[in-house]
Amino acid sequence: MATTTSTGRTLTLRRVDSVAADATVRHIDQLDENALELFYAALEGARPLPATGTDLEPGTVVVATEYYRVEAA
Amino acid sequence: MTEYVIIGDGISGSSAAETLREEDPDSSITVITDEGEALYNRILIKEHAKGKLPEAPISIHDEGWYEERDIELSLNTHVTGVDTDEKVVRTHEGEDVGYDKLLIATGGTPTQLPVDDSDAEGIHHFWTFQDARKIRESAEAADDGVVVGAGLLGIDFAAVCGAQGVEGKYLMRGDRWWRYALSGQGAEIMHDGMREVGVEPVFDSGVDHFETDDDGRVVAAVDPNGERYECDFAGVAIGLTFNTEFLGDIDLEQDNGIVVDEYMQTNLEDVYAAGDITQFYDVLLGEQAQNGSWGSAKEQGRIAGVNMAADGEAEAFEWVSSYSITHFDFPFLSFGHPTLGDEYAERKYSDTEWRRIAFKDGKVVGGVLIGDLAPQSKLKQLMREQRDVADQKEVLLEETVDLDDLAPPQEQ
Structure with a gap:
């Protein structure tokens, strides 16, 4: 797992090796600037990914240097 | 009721259609595309070609999306001409589609390498979902690959070779990858990334001609130095040719793309353009510019839709684009116009960390x-604010950038 958080109203990024056919997948270039910054900060462990303020939903897979599934913390 | 016609169902055309429906609920909207499928995620098709992503998540809209919004979608339809006096779009089936306002969002087609046998079987160009399917199939069966085109599109082919276990040679004309934006130091990090995935960059090379077998399949690329590289897979990405042939001799201003202002208006009344095909007026740069990123194309489509519906200059396009490469262990991001500076500052921080900033005026x-x-x-943020900071390069090259360390902006 790339980032874990235990506080409320945050999301977790879990590295995944494969993607289901019915998954929602977004490339990192589709994230808006705020979401991009928060995504990278969460990936580097700098701060948790908030559950609000971005359009990242649990279940979405984000394609960056690896694939990361957004999960509810 | 206003009749809108959009040629092209990429992200800019589709974004415009969605915006028009929101802004003008009672209008007629027609989207015409020569592709056989509705909007898909063009920046994810490389992941499909790499063999990492199935097809289904790449589709964005099915035909039902258009029906729900009362948007007429014409797939597999080639536009053969536009008559801006009669205000009609002509299709290959002989149909005339009338419009009150027209958006051209036809993008480009990969440019073919102007050498012998560049259309042989096994040589690929990469633009559509259908291209990605063929590349995946071909790469899965290949042993040796050659990649041509030392830029942002070519590197996707290198990544396909790496992911599919194809031993690749990346033939570059100059001494480094993307030489217009990267110095030797920055490029070397990218070269190491290529080597890590099994693709060897070859410099001062390129392709003079391809060799084929009796069945017309590629078997080798020969560079201008006479070096021969065996291959059963080749990827060519030397640029895009913009899809403007159908416009014929109408008096539309073009300059390696369709010239538009910051409202996506062309020089012809009621004709707009958006997406990769535009030479748009960049209000941040202060001159015409071009951009092929997903976000830029989507926003241009939205801006075109807003202004078409308003029948005026309601909102200007102001955007800082991003383009990421996600193929290696380290992230890569270019933003804005990294090749259009009149001065540059750069620094290497580690074997995988490097930064270059382009300044103009x-x-x-x-x-x-x-x-x-x-x-x-x-x-x-600094780009958006158009702050004069080129004399404070050291602050911007610090490992951690703190904008509070910049001298306060001067009163103009």
Whole structure:
């Protein structure tokens, strides 16, 4: 797992090796600037990914240097 | 009821259609595309070609999306001409589609290498979902690959070779990858990334001609130095030719793309353009510019839709684009116009971390970040604010950029 958080109203990024056919997948270039910054900060462990303020939903897979599934913390 | 016609169902055309329906609920909207499928995610098709992503998540809209919004979608339809006096679009089936306002969002087609046998079987260009399917199939069966085109599109072919276990040779004309935006130091990080995935960059090379077998399949690429590289897979990405042939001799201003202002208006009344095909007026740069990123195309489509519906100049396009490469262990991001500076500042921080900032008239106009992307939002902010900061390069090259360390902006 790339980032874990235990506080409320945050999301977790879990590295995944494969993607289901019915998954929602977004490339990192589709994230808006705020979401991009928060995504990278969460990936580097700098701060948790908030559950609000971005359009990242649990279940979405984000394609960056690896694939990361957004999960509810 | 206003009749809108959009040629092209890529992200810019589709974004415009969605915006028009929101802004003008009672209008007629027709989207015409020569592709056989509705909007898909063009920046994810490379992941499909790499063999990492199934097809289904790449589709964005099915035909039902258009029906729900009462948008007429014409797939597999080639536009053969536009008559801006009669205000009609002509299709290959002989149909005339009338419009009150027209959006051209036809993008481009990969340019073919002007050498012998460049259309042989096994030689691929990469633009559509259908291209990606063929590339995946071909790469899965290949042993040796050759990649041509030392830019942002070519590197996707290198990544396909790496992911599919194809031993690749990346033939570059110059001494490094993307030489217009990267110095030797930055490029070397990318070259190491290529080597890590099994693709060897070859410099001062290129392709003079391909060799084929009796069945017309590619078997080798020969570079201008006479070096021969065996291959059963080749990827060519030397640029795009914009899809404007159908416009014929109408008096539309073009300059390696369709010239539009910041409202996406062409020089012809009621004719707009959006997406990769535009030479748009960049209000941050202060001159015409071009951009092929997903976000830029989507926003141009939205802006075109807003202004078409308003029948005026309701909103200008003002955007700092981003383009990421996600093929290697380290992230890569270019933003703005990294090749259009009149001065540059750069620094290498580690074997996988490097930064270059492009300035024009003292202001940030773009850059490239490798490894550490943390400064991207601050640098984009400076670009948006058009602050004169070229004399404070040291602050911007600090490992951690703190905008509070910049001298306060001078009163103009």
